Amino acid sequence: MTAGERSARPLLRGRTALVTGAARGLGRTCAVRFAEEGADLVLVDVCGDLAGVPYPLGSGGQLEQTAKLCREQGAAVVTVAADVRRPEDVEEAARQALDRFGGVDVLLNNAGIAAPSGKAVHEIAEDEWDLMVGIDLTGAWRTMKAVVPAMVEQRSGSVINVASTAGLVGYRHFAGYVAAKHGLIGLTKAAALDYAPFRVRVNALCPGSVRDDPLSEGRMLAEIARSLDVDVDEHEEIFVQSQPMNSLMEPRDIAGAALWLAGDDSRQVTGTTLTVDGGFSAR
């Protein structure tokens, strides 16, 4: 199926998905993919820059653009500006989801930052560490805490935590990010056990290097390159060479995996880590 074509037998018809970090990048691509498959959406993003993050984050305008793309697929959409570090923000997002749609079936924990990075472990400042772990790990925990009870109540649900190959292996000068993503995979496994009796599934998705495509306005790769003080093209080249499939991931490659974890085709899959990295971690 190509973008913009609504599936004849939608995999997520009648389901509601809550996506964090939905303003752009992977979050946007996944949200639109879910919409193509019939889901209604609660789109959450911080919608503004954060002190200490050395690059601009998603904006309110970008979040509305994601909403527009989803609506074009026939989805009903609610947008919520929320900072995953603030419990009251996250609770409000969950409340709006329940008031508007009566429940949440899919939670895509996608909000995360890649920088501040580019330092050795001992060089990382206290607040830099806290910022990274607070968003990439604790933020995912907080969103689950707010949303999963409704899933438990309805005895179904799929949580997808977007980790990274950095959750599987180390990367030099990315200790904070690597630690947070390893932690997220641990959180995924523990939560899977907590909620399996209630048919709520929790899985982690580990993308390799994803191309910053203009349509989704992602800029992860660019920011990682900048952290390492290399040119984006050079960085891409290094990554392409390190991946057996000889290409970067496209956002839709990741969205396809997320869709599988979201839908019933994976109904016996929980606590697992699905890696989409062109073979990078097979080495």
Added chain:
Amino acid sequence: MSRSQARSCHSLVVRVPGPVDAAALEGRLRAGAAGAWPQWAARLRLWEETLPHGADRPAARDRVAAESERPLHADGPPLRAVLLRYADGDADLVLVARRSVTFDEPRFTFGRDTGATEPGPAPSEPLEWGLGDPGRRGRTGEVRLPGPLPGDPAPVAGAIRLVLSRYGTGRPLDESRTARELVGETAEAFADGGQLGPGIALHLEAARPGERRLPRLAPAGAAEFHVLRHAEGGVTASLRHDPGEMSPLVAERLAGHVAHVAQQLADHPDRPLDAVETMTADESAEVLRLGVTPPATGPEAMDRTVHGLFADVVRERPDAVALTAGGGELTYAELDERSDRAAAGLAALGVAPGSLVGVALERDADLVVTLLGVLKAGCAYVPMDLRYPRERLRYTVENAGVGVVVGAADGLAGIDGVRVVTPDELRSLAGEAAAPVPSVDPAATAYVIYTSGSTGRPKGVVVPHRNVAALLAATREDFGLGPDDVWTLFHSSAFDFSVWEIWGCLLTGGRLVVVDYWVTRDTDLFHELLAEERVTVLNQTPSAFAQIVEADRRRSAALSLRLVVFGGEPLDVRMLAPWFARHSPSDCRLVNMFGITETTVHVTAHTVTPADVLAGGRRVGPALPGWTLSVRDPRGRLLPLGVPGEICVGGAGVADHYLGQPGLTAERFVDDPYGGGRVYRSGDRGRLRPDGALDHLGRLDSQVKVRGHRIELDEIRNVLLAHPAVTGAVAVLNHDVPGDAATARIDAYVTLRPPATLADVLSHARGVLPGYMVPASVTELPRIPLTINGKVDTAGLPAPRTGPGQPAAQGADEGLTERILRMWGNALNTEVTLKDNFFELGGNSLLVIRILREMREQGLPRVATQDFYRNSTADRFVELVRVAQA
């Protein structure tokens, strides 16, 4: 999203003409809500969606439907308001609220949320005609009744009642009344709608322009009709249904039938109801077509005599072994020669072509030789089983008017006016005389088999040669019947299953192993014979095959079976689970065939798969090539797809008549008013599925009534058989006071595999059957008595056992209930009520084991794991333990 949540909400859609002032609307909404529920005021808002198309687009209808059927979250505000704004400036306001909240006029004042939760609708019996898909239970489908509908709701409501009554749901209607009477009565009794039958409700409302109301977001039962009277005149109606109970196809047909009937009621008020058609002529034609399987071959393959077809095989394979019997063998040429002698003997006796000849022989080579000899002499055979009571043999001889019986003289001593000759005598009578070669019309009678009707005396079914030829033409290719096959002659020649065994084998060049009577009675010996003779094609009644399945579990001898055909009685596919565990369906095909003596052994064929075993069901497949099927009501009217009624069979297998019984013949063999030629009314209950396959639902007359409940005894039997330790079962209706319907009771008999006990079986039955169907007694037997034909012999059952272990009314046992609820609660880490389902609360197999262990430790009775799964709600589980305790 939970179904109960959807049932406890209602919705209203109001068209808001543009230009829409959303802020003002939200203001009014908040003001109205603040008065009714101040605690929710802060959370109540107007959700807006801007759609890229106009209000009249199909996409807009889909969105309105999606929004107005989306339940509320249980812990949130009691109302949700969504404004769908269309590109053309108009908007729809969708309000969804708990049913305890009313939408009052003017629109933005709301009734106070009383917080009261309604009791859930009572669980209804599944609709027998719904053909629902259990996997889709809990969703909602909607079908509009096709127009034009009458301008008044009463004929529409009347039509719904009439159609449902014809489907067998709700109160049966007296169809001698006129349309006007029905419509008048309906207008009075159902002015606002009501319950039309178990699981089906009618809502009658006045529509307001631009409004759509749903009294529940999901139907409370299987389906509900919504009939709307519009202010500007006219009626629209829709059927909302749960596809788990009613398939979309059945719903669409039902909606069509109501519309078709409504028009007739409105147009012809003086017409008696029985003149009102449910289906259009087009639909009737389609349903008739579905039941027809065209012949697999041209007429030349069917227009043959049995012995003519046999002669073909003799020409092709004279030296192949045709018959194995009593330790000896006969080749096709030898069988041909011997049967020529028998025919010559009959001619010498002066038996004229066209006569009926009795054959009363044990299962041996002479039996087959004689049957073939009778046909060659241009006569028809009347098989008689020497094990039948003498009175019945005498009746057969007299009724058929046979002058000659080939058989053992002592078996028929004392029956006057008949000459009994032994096969040996027949041979010596023949001498060296040439066998007669009469010209026999394929339409001439080949055999007359007596079947015991459920009432009255046995009746002789007259079957012509060409019916047997048609049966072979219908099955030869599909079953791959040929010279490599080895068949058994297991059944009495007086049971028409033997017609299939003998001629199915000998007309396709196979080898027929004649099974000695005593071997047919000993499953282990028979299993041994199957292995030794390398039998490939086996025909059995399900009751008899159940014993073979048992023997097969115990014995190691490898079987060569490649085809097993079930016939003679309904098959419960679940009994085949242990068989499939040992035999792959690709090596040995199992075919369930529904059939009747009056339609030449078989009517349908359905290959049973392991998937069928899991799903259960009573599928017997589509009509054989050349046969036709239809399902009709007691007046002979064709019934729609899915609706149960009498199975009627037409086509190549229909017998000629009942011998000497023109009255009964005229009653059962009727000219099809739909142009299908002669059809036989079987007295069996069935329904036709949309793919043309038949579901066999038992005998019309095995449906009994106990205290007003319609009960299918076969259903109880099937439930008992579903218990893994039950190897045989039968349920019968008895009366404590003979003739007094009020004392009716159901007694069951089972054979059990140890260590299961009757208590296990009872708790299983209680877990599956509604209370009124649970047998009043269950008696264990060493084996279920079978008739000579291998069917269950209800007359041979002992008096029911009563006493301990039987279900009896129990007083409340608070102690036990509390203990079990506490045990569940501890394991599940939550509070449990009697209504809760263990698995819905997060229970799993390990927790099951933990609870069973804890029960043992606490001295509570042992409960089998599978019984736990079958009784997974707390109330049922407590009951299970209670029964086990008793």
